[in-house]
Amino acid sequence: MTAGIAPDLLDAGLAEDLAVTALALARRFHAGATMWCAAPSWEPHAHHMAVEFVHPVIVGKRALPAFALAGPDLVSQARVAARPGDILIAVSEAGDANAADLMRRTRAWGALSVWIGSGGPSGCSVRPPGGAADHILWIDDPDPAIPATGQFVLLYHLLWELTHVCFEHPGLLTAKTGGWPYNRSSGPAQPGGTGGYSVRPPGGYCADDVCITCSDEGRLGEVITPPDGPFAAALARTATGEELVDVTLVGPVSAGDLILIHAGAALARAS
Amino acid sequence: MTGQTGFLYPFIEPAGQDAGPLLADLAASARAKARESATLQRATLAEWADQLAACAAAMADRFAAGGRMYAFGNGGSSTDCATLVSLFARPPAGRGLPALSLAADQAVVTALGNDVGFDLIFSRQLIAHSGDCDIAVALSTSGSSRDLIAALREARGRGLLTIGFAGYSGGEMAAPGAADYCFVVRSQSVHRIQESQALLGYQLWACVQLSLGGTNGVSPRTPRGLPDGRAIISGISGRQSGPAAPDRGE
Numbered sequence: 001m002t003a004g005i006a007p008d009l010l011d012a013g014l015a016e017d018l019a020v021t022a023l024a025l026a027r028r029f030h031a032g033a034t035m036w037c038a039a040p041s042w043e044p045h046a047h048h049m050a051v052e053f054v055h056p057v058i059v060g061k062r063a064l065p066a067f068a069l070a071g072p073d074l075v076s077q078a079r080v081a082a083r084p085g086d087i088l089i090a091v092s093e094a095g096d097a098n099a100a101d102l103m104r105r106t107r108a109w110g111a112l113s114v115w116i117g118s119g120g121p122s123g124c125s126v127r128p129p130g131g132a133a134d135h136i137l138w139i140d141d142p143d144p145a146i147p148a149t150g151q152f153v154l155l156y157h158l159l160w161e162l163t164h165v166c167f168e169h170p171g172l173l174t175a176k177t178g179g180w181p182y183n184r185s186s187g188p189a190q191p192g193g194t195g196g197y198s199v200r201p202p203g204g205y206c207a208d209d210v211c212i213t214c215s216d217e218g219r220l221g222e223v224i225t226p227p228d229g230p231f232a233a234a235l236a237r238t239a240t241g242e243e244l245v246d247v248t249l250v251g252p253v254s255a256g257d258l259i260l261i262h263a264g265a266a267l268a269r270a271s
Numbered sequence: 272m273t274g275q276t277g278f279l280y281p282f283i284e285p286a287g288q289d290a291g292p293l294l295a296d297l298a299a300s301a302r303a304k305a306r307e308s309a310t311l312q313r314a315t316l317a318e319w320a321d322q323l324a325a326c327a328a329a330m331a332d333r334f335a336a337g338g339r340m341y342a343f344g345n346g347g348s349s350t351d352c353a354t355l356v357s358l359f360a361r362p363p364a365g366r367g368l369p370a371l372s373l374a375a376d377q378a379v380v381t382a383l384g385n386d387v388g389f390d391l392i393f394s395r396q397l398i399a400h401s402g403d404c405d406i407a408v409a410l411s412t413s414g415s416s417r418d419l420i421a422a423l424r425e426a427r428g429r430g431l432l433t434i435g436f437a438g439y440s441g442g443e444m445a446a447p448g449a450a451d452y453c454f455v456v457r458s459q460s461v462h463r464i465q466e467s468q469a470l471l472g473y474q475l476w477a478c479v480q481l482s483l484g485g486t487n488g489v490s491p492r493t494p495r496g497l498p499d500g501r502a503i504i505s506g507i508s509g510r511q512s513g514p515a516a517p518d519r520g521e
Contacts, residue, residue, distance in 0.1 A: 010305030012298070019297035023290060044353035051346055057461040144363035148354050148476070150469025154308050157462040161304075162297045171288045 009154060014137065018158055021114055021135040025159065026166030028087050028112055030173040035066040036081050036111075038074050039091040040098035042147040045156070046070060049089060052160045061164055075101055075256075079222075084110030084239065090133075091116045091152055093144065094126045103133040104270070108222040108258065110239035116155055118146040220270055221245060223257040236261065308466045311458055315467045316474060319454050323471070326434060326452040327478030333432050334483065336404040340370040341431075343393040343422060344410035349374035351465055352410050355472040365480040373397075373422075393422035403430030410472075411435070412464045414442025414455070423450050436471060438464030 010018070025035070035053060039045040046068040053066035069077045075098070082088055088106045092099035094117055106113035115133035119126075119142045127138045137159075139151055146152070166172065221236035221243075233244035234253055238261060246265040247253050259266035316323075330340070340359055342352040352372050359370035373396045374380060383392045397407065407426035409419040414437030423444065426433045434452045435444035441455040456467040 009309045010302050012302070015298040015301045015305075016294070018301050019294040022297060023294060042354060042357060044350040044357065047353070048347050048350035051350070055346065057347075145358065145473065148358040148469065149473045150308075150312070150466040153351070153469055154305060154462075154466045157466065158301045158304060161462070162301060165297060165300075166293070169293055172290050172293060 009151065010158075014139070017135065017137050018155070019162060021137060022159055022162030023166050023172065024112060024135060025087060025114070025163045027173050028085065029064050029163070030167070030170075031085055033065075033086045033112075034081075034083070035064065035087040035089060036069055036078055037066060037089050037091075038069045038078065038099070038102055040074055040096055040102075041092055042152075043068075043070050045091040045147065045152055048153065049091070049156045052156060056160070056164075062167070064163075074098055075105060078102055079105070079109065082106065082109045082111045084241075086111040087114065088112070089114040089116065091147070091156075093117055093119050093147065094128065100128065100132065103128075104220075105222060105258065106133070107239060108220045108237055110241075116152060118151070119144060218260050218262045218267065221259050221261045221266070223247075223253045223255055223259060226253050226255065234259075234266070236266075304463075308463050311456065311463050312467045312470045315454075315456050315471060318457075319471065322452055322454065323474055324478055326454075327475055328482050329432050329451070330406055330434075330475070330479050331482035333404050333406050334368050334479070338369075338404035338406055338432075339401075340368065340406040340408060341373055341397060341401060341426075342370065342408040342410065343373040343419065345374075345416055345418065347461075347465060348410040348412060348468075351469055351472070352408070354469070355408070355410075355476070358473065358476050359479075362476070362480070366483060368479070368483075371400075390417045390421050393418050394425040397422055397425050397429065397431070401426065401429055401431055406432045406434065408434045409436065409444065409450070410468060411442070411444060412438040412461045412468075414439065414444040414453075420444065420449070427451075434475075436468045438468070 029035070035050075037046040037049040039049075047070070050066040050068040053064040055063060067081070069081065071077070078088055086109075088102060088109075088111050090099040090102050090113075092115070096117070099115065099117070103113045103115050112135075113133040114135045114137070115128060116137045117128070118139035127140065128136055130136075137155055139146055139155075141151075143149075219238050219240075221238040223234050223236050224242065225235040227234050227247060234247045236243060236245045236259065243261075243264075245259065245261050247259065248265070250259060250266045250269055253259065253266070253269075258270040260268045260270050334340075340356070342356050343349070344352045349372070353375060356370040356372045356375075359368045361367055373393045379396060380392050383395050387395060393409075401407070405426075407423060409423050411419050414435065419435075420443050423433050423435060427448075427450070433450040434454075435450040436454050436456070437444045438456045438458055438461070440457070441453060444450055445453045445455055454468075454471050456464045456471070458464050458467070
């Protein structure tokens with residue numbers, strides 16, 4: 001564990017990430033989103049984020065819909081809770097498999113994923129890969145006690161405050177582009193559209209949202225109901241709703257499996 | 272600006288359609304507030320260094336005697352209590368110590384709130400659970416939340432070691448005799464107070480670990496390497512000059 005307070009609690013890159021994330025949150029709230037907060041290993045952070053948005057410390061600030069998800073099986077809770085257009089925000093250390101699973105599934109649910117975290121397994125600092133979440137706010141410090149030093153609290157305090165500043169700019173709440181490249185933390189070369197997963201289907205390479213050979217999408221889906229017969233389709237949930245998907249190429253699937261959907265067919269598992 | 276955050280961000284124009292300038296200003300103000308938070312943390316740890324060491328030694332004595340730590344607060348402070356309890360009970364290094372959050376059980380909190388009144392939700396639990404080798408830790412930003420003051424009074428009467436975390440100028444918690452130790456974070460911002468209280472709690476935990484000899488991998492955070500306040504941009508001091516929500520009660 002390290003000694004000393006970090007010389008700069010917020011470097012320039014993290015400050016930019018915060019700004020971009022705040023604008024994305026403001027746009028989602030403006031469009032009617034609910035924010036779901038999860039912190040698998042440090043549950044109090046989920047509650048603190050939710051109370052921050054629901055019951056602001058400054059009189060006159062608007063209450064925003066935010067809930068903490070707590071207890072066992074956060075994925076099952078979030079799956080039922082999250083509607084398309086919602087926000088799912090997780091706080092965890094880098095190696096937290098529950099947080100990673102929540103973040104990758106969020107795309108199939110049509111929600112915006114925000115991952116606040118620090119450090120990494122076995123004492124090294126490992127930032128999640130670009131595309132592991134729509135927005136990644138990361139403290140590059142391997143100290144496993146970072147969640148208890150107030151640094152996460154600072155990050156979501158600032159996120160709350162900047163989000164409210166964005167509400168003062170109604171002309172920007174519906175804009176799609178402008179300013180910095182969005183998803184700075186995802187990086188431009190990452191396969192962000194599929195949550196960091198790449199796939200090589202027969203006859204083509206579709207590592208991103210759009211296939212370079214046929215211009216169709218490769219979208220993340222979560223199986224709701226497996227096929228009920230050898231020639232039947234699976235029912236899957238995607239960001240745009242529910243759809244029937246031919247899963248012949250990927251073999252037997254179970255409810256909850258993540259698949260990449262391309263032209264009505266599952267081309268690969270995303271796991 | 273006509274908006275409610277205009278006083279915080281006088282340099283931001285609301286009419287623009289290009290998000291670039293807004294994002295640049297948001298990032299700049301975030302950095303300024305983070306620097307302010309770090310500066311306050313440094314000042315807080317420096318002011319209370321001796322008291323922290325003495326308090327940690329007293330806590331270590333209680334733990335060594337088989338005592339438990341009970342922590343309590345309202346709203347965001349209740350969650351920061353729970354984080355502190357996690358750090359003591361399930362630390363990433365060192366020894367786990369018996370620590371409990373009195374806000375954690377919704378059955379107990381709502382039963383007491385409904386039956387005997389919100390002001391007694393923590394003190395009644397201390398009556399049920401605590402003895403004279405235990406520790407009571409109250410987290411508040413105002414320092415005057417009535418349920419916390421009532422619980423500290425009960426704890427002192429029962430012989431517990433009593434520790435308060437407060438903000439602003441300390442409130443009732445900082446009054447003589449209200450608590451054995453009271454750590455005041457001298458800020459007017461609920462957010463900045465909570466950020467410094469978290470680090471005070473971390474420091475207390477690290478010092479307790481050292482006192483108990485469970486030093487493997489644990490080191491206090493020294494206030495070195497912090498930036499000073501010179502870079503804080505004029506006009507966005509980050510202090511939330513609006514009044515605190517009266518019923519959030521942290």
